[in-house]
Amino acid sequence: MAVKRAKKKSSTMKDDELEMDKIGDGGRDNLQEDVSSNSREADKKESNRIITYKTYDADVEFKLNEIPSKNDEILIGPARLTRFEKARITGARSLQLSLGAPILTKIPPEFTDTIMIAKYELEKKTLPISIRRILPNGLYQDIPIEWTI
Template identity: 50%
Template sequence: MSKKQGEHNEDKGFKVKIGPPWLTKYEKARIIGIRALQISLGAPVLLPPSILQTGDPIVIAQKELEAGVLPILVIRWTPDGRVQEIPIKYLSLRAG
């Protein structure tokens, strides 16, 4: 699926068709880890400095995820080959 098709789906009302409608603990851990690495390598932080009370990249990545400002796609697939690209803004965060 191309990015244009993904954007087209967002305009019509996006629906999660593969997997649960929330981020799994594995997806959450991977997103936080990848974003923390980006921040530690000098990527710009997407939250205003007034919200951040620490310079720890992991804490910053967690706050960015909770704020919903990360432009990241979660790609889920099934054993039969179906694939869905899901913007994380459509996935809820579960406690834990």
């Protein structure tokens, strides 16, 4: 369906021009449908057609397998926390603090906001949180915050 848009009328038009414009429109909105009989017939044909899709049964089961780490090194992804991981940890910890969880490190007195406290705890690596990085093939590694740079 094609939709025609009329030009916007400027607010500086005179009253006579506005009345003529209203009469010329015939009381219709500025949006007018331009539907021809051919497109209506095509729509009817499409609505009567039944579409079938091929479905595939996957016999492969998806299992998670942990990659053991030697010497506390990060094997999946960058050695640092990504900005998304930092945001997720900060948000989760901030929520915990706002609900009354104890603060895990000594904080300076100027930190009054839970987000600031959560960021400070993340920088000091005092949070007992691990990040799970998962590969598409099902391999994963749990990374404690202490391992990150």
